[in-house]
Amino acid sequence: MSTDTMIGGPICHGQVDATLLDHEDHTLTAAQREALWEIFVEIGRCWGNFDDDSASVHSSWSELIEAKTQQPPSYVGEYANAVAVVQELVQMYGREEAYRQLFLHNGIPAGPPVTRLAHAKRYVVDEFIRVQIVAGGFQGFVTPSPANYNGYVGGSRYNRLPRVVPYVPGTDPLREEKP
Amino acid sequence: MSTTSKHYQYVFIGSGVAGATVARRLLAHDPGTSILMLDAGPEVEAKGRRYWWDYVITGRKPYDYTYDIPGENSTKGDIKWGYEGSRVMAYGGSTVHWGAWCMRYKPEDFRLKTNTGEGADWPISYDDLADYYHQAEQYLSVCGDVGESWNAHRAHQPYPRPDFGWTAADGVMIEAFRKVGIEPGKMPIARYRKCMTTGTCKYCPFGSRFSAQYILDDLRSDPRHTGFVQRCHAPAVKLIVESKQRVVAVEYVDTKTGETHRVHADTFIVCSGTYESAKLLLRSTSSQWIDGIGNDHDLVGRFVVSHSFLRVKGSFPRNPGHWIQEYDFPTLMSRTYDAPEYQLDGKIFLFKNRILPNVDIGKLMIEGKTRAEIQAILGGPMELELQAFYEEKGLYGNRLTSKPGTNRFGLPLTHIDYLRDPRFPERATKRLELMKAVFREMGFEIVSSGWDDPGGHHATSTCRMAENPESGVTDSNLKVFGTDNLYVCSNATFPTCTAVNPTLTLTAISMRLGDHLVAQA
Numbered sequence: 001m002s003t004d005t006m007i008g009g010p011i012c013h014g015q016v017d018a019t020l021l022d023h024e025d026h027t028l029t030a031a032q033r034e035a036l037w038e039i040f041v042e043i044g045r046c047w048g049n050f051d052d053d054s055a056s057v058h059s060s061w062s063e064l065i066e067a068k069t070q071q072p073p074s075y076v077g078e079y080a081n082a083v084a085v086v087q088e089l090v091q092m093y094g095r096e097e098a099y100r101q102l103f104l105h106n107g108i109p110a111g112p113p114v115t116r117l118a119h120a121k122r123y124v125v126d127e128f129i130r131v132q133i134v135a136g137g138f139q140g141f142v143t144p145s146p147a148n149y150n151g152y153v154g155g156s157r158y159n160r161l162p163r164v165v166p167y168v169p170g171t172d173p174l175r176e177e178k179p
Numbered sequence: 180m181s182t183t184s185k186h187y188q189y190v191f192i193g194s195g196v197a198g199a200t201v202a203r204r205l206l207a208h209d210p211g212t213s214i215l216m217l218d219a220g221p222e223v224e225a226k227g228r229r230y231w232w233d234y235v236i237t238g239r240k241p242y243d244y245t246y247d248i249p250g251e252n253s254t255k256g257d258i259k260w261g262y263e264g265s266r267v268m269a270y271g272g273s274t275v276h277w278g279a280w281c282m283r284y285k286p287e288d289f290r291l292k293t294n295t296g297e298g299a300d301w302p303i304s305y306d307d308l309a310d311y312y313h314q315a316e317q318y319l320s321v322c323g324d325v326g327e328s329w330n331a332h333r334a335h336q337p338y339p340r341p342d343f344g345w346t347a348a349d350g351v352m353i354e355a356f357r358k359v360g361i362e363p364g365k366m367p368i369a370r371y372r373k374c375m376t377t378g379t380c381k382y383c384p385f386g387s388r389f390s391a392q393y394i395l396d397d398l399r400s401d402p403r404h405t406g407f408v409q410r411c412h413a414p415a416v417k418l419i420v421e422s423k424q425r426v427v428a429v430e431y432v433d434t435k436t437g438e439t440h441r442v443h444a445d446t447f448i449v450c451s452g453t454y455e456s457a458k459l460l461l462r463s464t465s466s467q468w469i470d471g472i473g474n475d476h477d478l479v480g481r482f483v484v485s486h487s488f489l490r491v492k493g494s495f496p497r498n499p500g501h502w503i504q505e506y507d508f509p510t511l512m513s514r515t516y517d518a519p520e521y522q523l524d525g526k527i528f529l530f531k532n533r534i535l536p537n538v539d540i541g542k543l544m545i546e547g548k549t550r551a552e553i554q555a556i557l558g559g560p561m562e563l564e565l566q567a568f569y570e571e572k573g574l575y576g577n578r579l580t581s582k583p584g585t586n587r588f589g590l591p592l593t594h595i596d597y598l599r600d601p602r603f604p605e606r607a608t609k610r611l612e613l614m615k616a617v618f619r620e621m622g623f624e625i626v627s628s629g630w631d632d633p634g635g636h637h638a639t640s641t642c643r644m645a646e647n648p649e650s651g652v653t654d655s656n657l658k659v660f661g662t663d664n665l666y667v668c669s670n671a672t673f674p675t676c677t678a679v680n681p682t683l684t685l686t687a688i689s690m691r692l693g694d695h696l697v698a699q700a
Contacts, residue, residue, distance in 0.1 A: 047550045064232055071229040104547045130236045130541040138503075138540050141550065142557045148505035150378035151235040163376040164505040167345035167353065173499040174351050174622070
C-alpha cells in the first residue's frame with residue numbers, strides 16, 4: 001500500500017476507537033443510502049468490472065445494507081461516518097479524484113483503524129469491494145472469465161446454464177504453454 | 180443436584196449426525212418415543228443471512244467460537260495432534276462445518292488385520308452395511324458417479340443425484356492422472372437439489388449441504404414428537420450404574436445455571452464423537468467398573484488414530500485460462516491407491532486441493548491494485564496442489580484420556596499420547612513420489628511436498644468394535660461389552676480409519692443401530 005500522506009481533512013483525520021462506531025440513530029436516512037450506493041457504484045467504475053454501473057446487483061447490495069443495519073452488530077455508525085468522510089474528500093478533490101485516492105492512494109497506515117478515514121476504508125469500502133466481487137464483479141476483469149466464485153449465488157445447479165467453466169477433453173490451454 | 184422424575188426411554192449424549200439419525204429412526208417407528216438428547220455446546224443459528232454476509236466478507240463463521248482453543252488440549256509423543264478447527268462443539272455436531280465428502284468404505288477395509296496382519300478387523304462386513312450405505316446416501320443426498328472402477332461392487336446402487344462434473348481447472352491434472360495410471364474420479368458430495376453453488380459451503384445460506392441441525396430442527400418441530408426433548412449447554416458428567424450390566428442414569432450439568440441434574444432412562448446412547456465418547460466412559464467409574472464403564476480390559480481410549488495428510492504443490496508460470504477455484508469442494512479425486520494391494524503400505528485417497536488455483540480479487544482491490552495489475556495476476560503464475568489422506572493404523576500404545584480442567588462447554592480437556600508407526604516416513608515418501616509424478620507429467624515445477632500430523636477431523640477407534648471384550652469396547656451392534664443398555668454410536672467405534680472420510684459410514688452404522696433398537700423395542 002502507498003506510503004503517501006493520508007488524504008483528507010479534519011473529518012478524515014479525526015481520531016476514533018478501532019471498534020465499530022456507534023450512532024445515535026438506528027437507521028439510515030434515504031440520503032445516506034444514496035451516498036453509500038454511490039460508493040458502491042464508484043468501485044465498479046474505478047476497476048471497470050461492471051458494465052451497467054452495478055445496477056444488476058443493487059438488490060444484493062440492498063440486502064447487505066439491511067442485514068448490516070438491522071441486525072447486530074449495527075453498521076449504522078460506520079455507514080454514517082463513511083458518508084461524511086466521502087463528502088469531505090469530494091469537497092477537497094472533486095468527485096473523480098476523491099474516489100481514485102480513496103480506493104488506490106489513501107495513505108492509511110497499516111494497523112487497526114483509528115481514524116475516520118481508516119474506518120470508512122476498512123468497514124465500508126473494503127467490505128463493499130468484497131460484496132461487489134462476489135455479486136458478479138469477478139467476471140469483469142478477463143476473458144475467458146470464471147463462471148463461479150466463492151460467495152456468488154450461481155443459481156440452481158439444475159439450470160441449463162453451467163455454473164462453472166467445465167472440463168472439455170482436449171482443450172487444455174496449457175498444452176502450448178508447457179516449457 | 181436435582182433428579183428429574185421423568186424417566187426417558189432413551190438418553191442420547193451428543194447431538195451430531197449419529198444421534199440425530201438414530202433418534203429420527205426411533206421416532207419414525209413410534210412418534211411418541213421419549214428421548215432426551217443432551218449436548219454440551221450451544222445452538223448456532225443456521226442459514227442466517229447476516230452471518231452469511233459476514234462470512235463472505237470476513238471469512239468468520241458463527242460457529243468458529245465452538246472450536247477447541249489452541250493450547251488447551253495436549254499431546255505427548257512424536258507428533259503434534261491437530262485439535263484446532265477439527266470439531267464443532269454445538270447442536271448438530273461436526274456436520275455443521277463438514278465438507279460433505281461421502282465415500283463408502285470398501286470391502287477390504289473391514290478386513291485390515293486379516294489382509295495385512297496389522298490394524299484390526301471389523302466384526303461386521305461391508306455386506307452388512309451395503310443397504311445402510313444406500314439409505315445413507317439417499318438421506319444425505321449424495322451426488323456421485325457409480326461408473327468409476329472402484330464402485331464396481333455397488334454399481335447396482337446408484338447415487339441419488341448426478342455428480343458435480345469436473346471443472347476446466349481440473350483438466351491438466353485429469354490428463355496427467357491418466358498418463359501415470361491413476362483413474363480420475365468425481366468427488367461424491369452431499370448436496371441437495373437446491374444447491375446454488377455459492378461456494379460458501381461452510382455456512383450455506385440455503386441449507387443445501389446436509390447438517391444434522393436440520394434433522395434435529397425437524398424432530399423438535401414435529402408436533403407428534405411429544406416426548407422428544409433436546410437440551411444444549413448440558414455436558415454429561417458421568418453415567419450411573421446400578422449393577423455391572425445396567426446403566427440407570429446420566430448426570431449432567433446445566434452450564435447456564437451451574438446445577439447438576441440426574442436423569443434416568445432405559446437405554447443410553449453415547450454419540451459424542453471419538454474424544455468425548457471415550458472420556459465419558461473413562462470417568463464413569465464405580466465399584467462395578469473400577470476403570471470406567473466398558474474398560475475392564477484397558478481398551479477405552481486406546482488405538483486413537485486419524486489420517487495423516489500428504490500434499491504436493493506445483494507451480495506453472497502462466498494461467499492462460501484464468502482459472503480459479505470455482506467451488507468450495509474438490510471435484511477431482513481418485514481411489515486408485517485406495518485398493519487392497521496398497522493396504523499394507525498404507526492406502527491413500529487422492530484429491531485436488533479445493534482452494535487452488537486461486538486469486539483473491541477482492542484482496543487485490545483492497546490493496547489498491549489497478550485493473551491492469553489484477554488482469555496480469557489473473558493470467559500469471561498459478562499453483563495447484565494434490566493432496567491425500569493416508570491411512571494410518573491404530574496402535575495399542577496410542578491413547579486418548581482426559582487431562583485436568585474443563586473447557587468453556589464443561590467438557591474435560593483432552594490429552595493424546597501418540598507415537599507414529601516407525602515405518603510411516605518410508606511408506607509416506609513412496610506415496611509422495613506417486614503424487615510428484617503427476618506434477619512432472621503436468622509440466623509443473625514442484626514447489627513443496629510433505630505431510631502433516633494427524634488430527635481430530637477424522638479421528639476414530641477409541642471405543643472400537645470387536646468380536647469380544649478382550650479386543651474392543653463395543654460389539655457388532657455398538658453395545659458396550661458387559662452392559663445391557665449402553666451403546667456408543669460415533670467414529671470412536673470404528674476399528675480402522677481407512678483412507679476416506681468417516682461420516683457416510685457413521686451415518687450408515689447409525690441407521691443400522693436405529694433398526695437394531697427398533698427391533699429390540
